[in-house]
Amino acid sequence: MSISAASGPSETSAPAATGSVTDRLVEANARYAAAFHDPGMDARPVLEVAVVACMDARIDLHRALGLDLGDCHTIRNAGGVVTDDTIRSLTISQRALGTRSIVLIHHTNCGMQSITEEFRTELENEVGQRPTWSVESFTDLDQDVRQSMARVRTSPFLAHTEDVRGFVFDVHTGLLREITNK
Numbered sequence: 436m437s438i439s440a441a442s443g444p445s446e447t448s449a450p451a452a453t454g455s456v457t458d459r460l461v462e463a464n465a466r467y468a469a470a471f472h473d474p475g476m477d478a479r480p481v482l483e484v485a486v487v488a489c490m491d492a493r494i495d496l497h498r499a500l501g502l503d504l505g506d507c508h509t510i511r512n513a514g515g516v517v518t519d520d521t522i523r524s525l526t527i528s529q530r531a532l533g534t535r536s537i538v539l540i541h542h543t544n545c546g547m548q549s550i551t552e553e554f555r556t557e558l559e560n561e562v563g564q565r566p567t568w569s570v571e572s573f574t575d576l577d578q579d580v581r582q583s584m585a586r587v588r589t590s591p592f593l594a595h596t597e598d599v600r601g602f603v604f605d606v607h608t609g610l611l612r613e614i615t616n617k
Contacts, residue, residue, distance in 0.1 A: 476505045478532055484508070485528045487583070488540040489515035489547075493606050496540070508534060514547035515540055516571040517583040526592040535595045539583050540611070542604040547572050576603050580614040 454462075485508040488496050496502070496509060508528045510521055517539065528534045550572045559565040573579035580601035588596045602611040 474504065480505065480507045480528075480532070480534060482506045482536075483534050484536040484538060485510060485525055485534045486538045486540065487511075487515055487517060487521055487525070488604075489513065489542055489545060491542060491545065491606070494540075494542060494604060499604065499609060499611075500538075508532070514545060514571055514573065514579070515542070515583070516547070516573075516579065517586040518568075518571060522586070522590050522592060525587065526590075529594050530592075536598040537587055537593075537596075537600075539580060539587070539599070539601040540604050541576050541580050541583075541602070543576070543606050545576070548574055548576070577614050581616060584614075584616070 482502075484506070486496065486500065486502075487510045488494060490511040490513055496511075497504075497506075500507075508524075510524045510528075512518065512521065525534075525537060547570075550570060552570050552572065554570050554572075555566050573582075580603060584599050584601045587593060587599050590596070601614040603614060604611055
């Protein structure tokens with residue numbers, strides 16, 4: 436495979452506990468649930484915004500945008516690109532749950548800049564079946580944000596495309612840089 440996971444946990448990670456990572460997550464959930472109080476929220480985001488961003492673990496999206504629980508819908512995938520499934524989620528977000536604004540966020544040093552469509556061929560060779568999905572890799576961050584904005588703005592399924600904005604998040608400074616339609 437052309438992309439591999441990092442070789443082990445980072446130096447800031449806690450030492451490995453007994454059991455799997457999933458066991459640790461379930462234990463953390465039990466602690467969370469013990470103090471949990473139902474906020475009585477609706478599934479509709481308070482700010483009527485959906486944010487599409489990369490799944491990169493370095494981005495604490497809610498904190499970076501000053502968002503609280505219930506403020507937005509968050510859709511994350513590899514690269515933060517607008518795919519058919521992203522359009523599906525945005526359509527449900529808008530038409531069933533009232534969002535009106537869309538924020539698209541890519542980021543610097545994204546792994547999708549180093550992977551290619553050859554990944555699909557390698558995967559096909561390994562597992563014996565070609566993926567039906569595209570990798571959606573890119574080399575030009577700004578251009579890919581523009582392409583994602585265009586996909587949103589031209590989708591016949593989205594009712595609200597007048598407030599669509601795109602950004603690049605700098606993983607070293609934490610700042611957003613807005614991308615316009617040149």
